[in-house]
Amino acid sequence: MASRTPSSNTAKKPAKKPTRKAASAKASRNGYDADAIQTLEGLEAVRKRPGMYIGGTGSQGLMHLVWELIDNAVDEAVDGHATRIDVTLHRDQTLEVADNGRGIPIDEHAKRKVSALEVVFTELHAGGKFGGGAYGASGGLHGVGASVVNALSSRLVAQVDREGHTWELAFRNRVAGQLDDGKFKAGHGLRKVKRISKTKTGTRVRFLPDRELFDADAGIDVDEICDRVTRSCYLVPGLKVCVHDKRSGGRREPFEFVSRGGLADLVNDLSEGDRASEVISLSGIETFTERVPVDGKMRDVERECTVDVSMRWVKGFDTSFQSFVNTIPTDQGGTHVAGFERALTRAVNDVLLKDARKLAKLAKANKHRATKEDIQEGLVAALKIEFPEPQFRGQTKQELGTPAIEKIVYDIVKSGLADWFGGSGPKTHINAVREKIATAIVNRVASKQVLENRRKAASMGSTGMPEKLADCRVHGPDAELIIVEGDSAAGPAKLGRNSENTAILPLRGKVVNAGKATLKQVLDNAEAQSLFTAIGAGQGKDFDLDNARYGRIVILCDADVDGSHIRCLLLTLIHEYMQPLLEAGRVYAAQPPLYSCRVGDTLHRAFTEEERDAITAELTKGRRKATKLTWNRFKGLGEMNVDELAECALDRDSRVLRRLTMEDAKQAKEAASVFDVLMGSDVAQRRDYLISNSALLDPSALDI
Structure with a gap:
């Protein structure tokens, strides 16, 4: 049999698989091998990535160290073991938190063979809050608080009052030891500082943050501490907290606070302006089952959750809502807040607004149901829940993630509000809340309709600008809108302006009193609508200062009573619906x-009779008689010619403007109300006002 000779096209043999040694050599050349994998143990992990544990290295992160110690002290109070907490900012920039709770255990830890006190400050995830025996419900879920403070401090001293002695453990750069006459000696033993009463217990922790780990401008804000501990007192009725600022330039007097009414006190403190309802307090306890790892195996564990809510409506529009889990503020909400908001919306729509007459017309178009925003206008509320081992999203514990809590909060709040709305609350308060929310719905629907009308106008090719607006060619920070009273002054104003950057908007009708009118009445007012449209930034909550077409708004009215009235109404309208314009100046x-009076080539102006007389006296002193000075009085802007109006109101170099403030707006709102009484059609109201205020009138001022 002929043998087959190998051809030149024979397939190549597969490459040899690289040996482990060869692969390792290649990895070394790439600089990434087993030696590149680092393991950070203990507190070094915190120092390497502090932001993971305290949220950042700025002031917020520095303050978080304070919160960790305060929260631990508050947990003692929640469990009924502490009644007082002292926070002290010392002159040497150290900060101390002390409580009269049980005191951190000082006996030897069975596993670590050092004191439990040392374990708490050196081991991450060590503490009395995991097993469920030491605390019923605590804020320190992660158990890293005290150890993280130590990790990010250059010095820390912990003192414990317990078992008839004060015990002390010091740390220098995370190394445990004792202080003897101010000198540090490394070691694991505790120093007996002094003998005390066996009934005296408590913990004091004083630390100095390691400034190398924080931003140069990071600082401790004592006012923020006072706000935080005040909030803690509301959550733990009867707890007294004192803040002492001994730093150079600090507070002179200690800040002290204690609350007896709890969340109801908090809601009262947050309530600003007139109240629409009483404080509504709801509470309840429910159990739920949670599947968690126990001894390495997943098991069902029954938990108990306590829910407390206090809330009320005020007559303003801003919402103030605070939520807490085991005394920890949850600024980013979570499942408990979702349950509260869902229950509130359902109870309002199903019970409170069920037969609201004000919404009858909207009901026909199925537009009568309240949104979350409608309901929360003017709402002041505080929600607190307590249960063991909550699940937070993230290390900084600002958002609750435990799923079962949403339904528990929903059931308790929905049931309680349904009873209150259904008749257990005062009838006048129920009606006031119903009226407030119904008005918010009507205003929202009306505002949406206006927006839709604008969009339709834009789609049909219209600019959407008021026909009477004499607009400028360039818009932006240097452009200004001058609001002119009446057509007679509008003509000269248009002729005398700089059309490059000055727009003129004449007012032809009555401006609505926005301080008393509803949103619908304001939007139906032609003059208000023209102003909103011309400025182009919206109104109310939707007002966006960045979209304003003009950098300056100038109100130009006659210097008489009618002009003052119109100026008050315009300023009130801007204050109520375009407030950012005022805030930005x-x-x-x-x-x-x-x-006005011309003497030679000089024109003299007087804004008051007193100023006119003073100028007259100055000009005639030793030179001419007063009778030779001719003063022209402007009764209205319409009497001025183009040059006169331009010189005193339009020319940016010669005119006089007065910047209006928030305080001016508040006074204008009050004045507008008085004008409405005196110049309105309600004779009885005007008579009552004149009678009740007649004593304020100077008889010599009457022209009779």
Whole structure:
């Protein structure tokens, strides 16, 4: 049989699989091998990535160290073991938190063979909050609080009052030891500082943050500490907290606070302005089953959850809502907040607004149901829940993640509010809340309709701008809108302006009193609508200062009573619906003179009679008689010619403007209400006002 000779096209043999030694050599050349894998143990992990544990290295992170120690002390109070907490900011920049609780255990830890006190400050995830025996419900879920403070401090001293002695353990750069006459000696033993009463217990922790780990401008805010501990007192009725600022330039007097009413006190403290309802307090306890690892195996564990809510509505529009889990503020919400908001919305729609007459027309179009935003206008509320081992999203514990809590909070709040809305609450308060929320719905629907009308106008090719607006060519920070009273002054104003950057908007009708009118009445007012449209930034909550077409708004009215009334109404409208303009200092009032007098080439202006007389006295002193001075009085802007109006109100170099403030707006709102009484159609109301205020009138001022 002929043998087959190998051809030149024979397939190549597969490459040899690299040996482990060869692979290792290649990895070494790439710089990434087993030696590159680091394991950070103990407190070094915290120092390597502090942001993971305290949220950052700025002031917020530095304050988080304070919160960790305060929260531990508050947990003692929650469990009924402490009644007082002292926070002290010392002159040497150390900070101390002390409580009169049980004191951290000082006996030897069975596994670590050092004191339990040392374990608490050196071992992550060590503490009395995991097993369920030491604390019923605590804020320190992760158990890392005390050890993280030590990890990020250059010095720390812990003192414990327990078993008839004060015991002390010091740390220098995370190394345990004792202080003897101020000198540090490394070691694991505890120093007996002094003998005390066997009934005296407590813990004091004083630490100095390691400034190398924090931003240069990071600092401790004592006011923020006072706010935080005040909030803790509301959550633990009867707990007294004192804050002492002994730093150079610190508070002179200690801050002390204690609350007896709990969440109801908190809601009262947060309530600003007139109240629409009493404080509604709801509470309940429910159990739930949670599947968790126990001794390495997943098991069902029954937990008990306590829910407390206090809430009320005020007549304003801002919402103030605070939520807590085991005394820890959850600024980012979570499942408990979701349950509260869902229950609130359902109870309001199903019970409170069931037969609201104000919503009858909207009900026909199925637009009568309240949204979360409608309901929470003017709502002041505080929610607190307590249960063991909550699941938080993230190390900083700002958002609750335990799923079962949402339904528990929903059931308790829905049931309690349904009873209150259904008749257990005062009838006048129920009606006031119903009226407030119904008005919010009507206003929202009306505002949405206006927006839709604008969009329709835009889609049809219209600019959407008021026809009477004489707009400028360039918009932006240097542009200004001058609101002129009446058509007679609008003509000269248009001729005398700089059309490059000055727009003129004449007012032809009555401006609505926004301090008393509903949103629908404001939106139906032609003058208000023209102003909203011209400025182009929306109104109310939707107002966006960045979208304003003009950098300055100037109100130009006559210097008489009617002009003052219109100016008050305009300022009130801006305050109520375009407030950011006022806050940014972008609203002005032109100051046209009442009198003018020309002497030679010099024009003299007077804004009051007193100023006119003073100028007259100055000009006639030893030179000419007063009768030779002719003063012209402007009764209205319409009497000025183009040059006069331009010089006193339009020319940016010669005119006088007055910047209007929030305080001006508040006074204008009050004045507008008085104008409405005196100049309105309600004769009885005007008579009552005149009678009740007649004593304030100076008889010599009457022209009779």
